[in-house]
Amino acid sequence: MPGADTAEGRQTAAPAIELRGISKAFGPVQANRDISLKVMPGTIHGIVGENGAGKSTLMSILYGFYKADAGEIFVGGQKTLIPDSQAAIKAGIGMVFQHFKLVQNFTVLENVILGVEEGARLKASLAKARGSLKRLAEEYELNVDPDAKIEDLSVGHQQRVEILKALYRQADILILDEPTGVLTPAEADHLFRILDNLKAEGKTIVLITHKLREIMAVTDTVSVMRRGEMTATLETATTSPEELAELMVGRKVLLRVDKKPAQPGQTVLEVEDLHVTDEDGVARLKGVSFHVRAGEILGIAGVAGNGQSHLLEVLGGVREATGRIRVNGQDIDLTGKHSDGRSRRARGIAHVPEDRQRQGLVMAFKAWENMILGYHHDPAYQKNRFLMDNAAIRTESAASMQRFDVRPPNPNLAARNFSGGNQQKIVLAREIERSPDLLLVGQPTRGVDIGAIEFIHQSILDLRDAGKAILLVSVELEEILSMSDRIAVIFDGLIMGERLPDETDEKELGLLMAGITDTEAPPDFETIEAALDAAAGPGDAPHG
Numbered sequence: 001m002p003g004a005d006t007a008e009g010r011q012t013a014a015p016a017i018e019l020r021g022i023s024k025a026f027g028p029v030q031a032n033r034d035i036s037l038k039v040m041p042g043t044i045h046g047i048v049g050e051n052g053a054g055k056s057t058l059m060s061i062l063y064g065f066y067k068a069d070a071g072e073i074f075v076g077g078q079k080t081l082i083p084d085s086q087a088a089i090k091a092g093i094g095m096v097f098q099h100f101k102l103v104q105n106f107t108v109l110e111n112v113i114l115g116v117e118e119g120a121r122l123k124a125s126l127a128k129a130r131g132s133l134k135r136l137a138e139e140y141e142l143n144v145d146p147d148a149k150i151e152d153l154s155v156g157h158q159q160r161v162e163i164l165k166a167l168y169r170q171a172d173i174l175i176l177d178e179p180t181g182v183l184t185p186a187e188a189d190h191l192f193r194i195l196d197n198l199k200a201e202g203k204t205i206v207l208i209t210h211k212l213r214e215i216m217a218v219t220d221t222v223s224v225m226r227r228g229e230m231t232a233t234l235e236t237a238t239t240s241p242e243e244l245a246e247l248m249v250g251r252k253v254l255l256r257v258d259k260k261p262a263q264p265g266q267t268v269l270e271v272e273d274l275h276v277t278d279e280d281g282v283a284r285l286k287g288v289s290f291h292v293r294a295g296e297i298l299g300i301a302g303v304a305g306n307g308q309s310h311l312l313e314v315l316g317g318v319r320e321a322t323g324r325i326r327v328n329g330q331d332i333d334l335t336g337k338h339s340d341g342r343s344r345r346a347r348g349i350a351h352v353p354e355d356r357q358r359q360g361l362v363m364a365f366k367a368w369e370n371m372i373l374g375y376h377h378d379p380a381y382q383k384n385r386f387l388m389d390n391a392a393i394r395t396e397s398a399a400s401m402q403r404f405d406v407r408p409p410n411p412n413l414a415a416r417n418f419s420g421g422n423q424q425k426i427v428l429a430r431e432i433e434r435s436p437d438l439l440l441v442g443q444p445t446r447g448v449d450i451g452a453i454e455f456i457h458q459s460i461l462d463l464r465d466a467g468k469a470i471l472l473v474s475v476e477l478e479e480i481l482s483m484s485d486r487i488a489v490i491f492d493g494l495i496m497g498e499r500l501p502d503e504t505d506e507k508e509l510g511l512l513m514a515g516i517t518d519t520e521a522p523p524d525f526e527t528i529e530a531a532l533d534a535a536a537g538p539g540d541a542p543h544g
């Protein structure tokens, strides 16, 4: 695209993508309303908006997953019909989804050519793809071993394969939906370098993210969506995170946590010498001990895949372990029939799992059914010996959804029809509203918009201030630092150390997260990023 990389060139070239008057409804929900947007070639364009604002729907229309009810799409100035993803690929559009669509037991190379060439031409195309992959890897810093199986790759590397797949299909326009949600900070930095390289080659990138610092760091322009409409498009250089937050939510948002000092009481949770070996015989926890008191938040920091998920699962009763756990001074069973979620709930433990779709919700169930999932044996919900009081449960669920600002606050909608952030709010509402003695909470704000993050953080703090104990697991260091009263760092199944948030910083925590306990000595790695990459280890892919 000659001249496209200059401001002047951008003015004169046809937009890489232009949407005119796109609308889409799902039954009564108007997910997109009369949306128009221009994205110029050779730019990175961000799209922000609250959960359920309609971002994924709009991109799914552009990629041929959904058919718009009205509107037109122009690619490179040409009106283009995109009835399916094949048509999108033909038009030079590639998409990297939040949940990757790779075949786990195929190699990188096989995944890249899958669907492009088949049968007798497969062998020739494997050789051709190997060459292309090598070139792409060199050109864009997209290194991955072409013969590695997907299941053996870290999440960051799997994402690179998705990008390679799109580039192999000659995508000029790349859409990334929440690409950093499951990445380590080092992997996210690497991704942004890749995006910059792609842009330098004239590719056009559309980036959906909830992280405003990412918008500020990498985009040229940014659009804000609100309640199905495109409400603003701005040059990134002329805006600020505060302005974007306000445009998204329609009010001022506190971009940091405002909390009172903790008033810790008696010890609620004691964990001693916990060991876990997974299904493949790999030791995931190697003797973990810590405690959490009433009225405090213990944050567990760590690169995903270092045992924190297994820890939450053991505490939540979804996985067996050896060692000792006491809650309010009483031992809880770590194996056998009393080591399940129901027994844990009976002991005052609530669990917001890291994977809301697989562990937190039954996607086909309605919201009200999900709102009592696990608590349905509670006598309060029984109408008589045989029947539950569904009408009362629906009414209570609707009120709880209102309090947690779940949108839409419709208890009869199936969980799968809520946006990701709203699904998260349903799980949080269910667990927090029962005021448990101990709340286990994993990645509470993954994929959640900033308005909702503020609300979720406040709800967790309110529970703390009501004298409850909270164990917070998060891969977001910022969240750990701002929410925790104490921080324990986990690496390779061991607690590497404990710190007070006021007496530490991201650098020291980063070193501990990479397994380096002597934080004064010069590390073996040149940068913290390299050390964290090593901690993520390609053989230990956390599944996001």
Ligand SMILES: Nc1ncnc2c1ncn2[C@@H]1O[C@H](COP(=O)(O)OP(=O)(O)OP(=O)(O)O)[C@@H](O)[C@H]1O
Binding pocket: 026, 029, 030, 031, 049, 050, 051, 052, 053, 054, 055, 056, 057, 058, 407, 408, 417, 418, 419, 420, 421, 422, 447
């Ligand atoms: N298949 C569907 N059936 C019914 N409603 C849907 C469907 N997909 C999306 N919706 C609704 O459309 C609206 C827009 O959803 P969309 O997923 O596009 O939002 P989003 O901005 O991407 O949100 P998030 O940031 O949470 O991913 C939401 O109200 C959602 O509940």
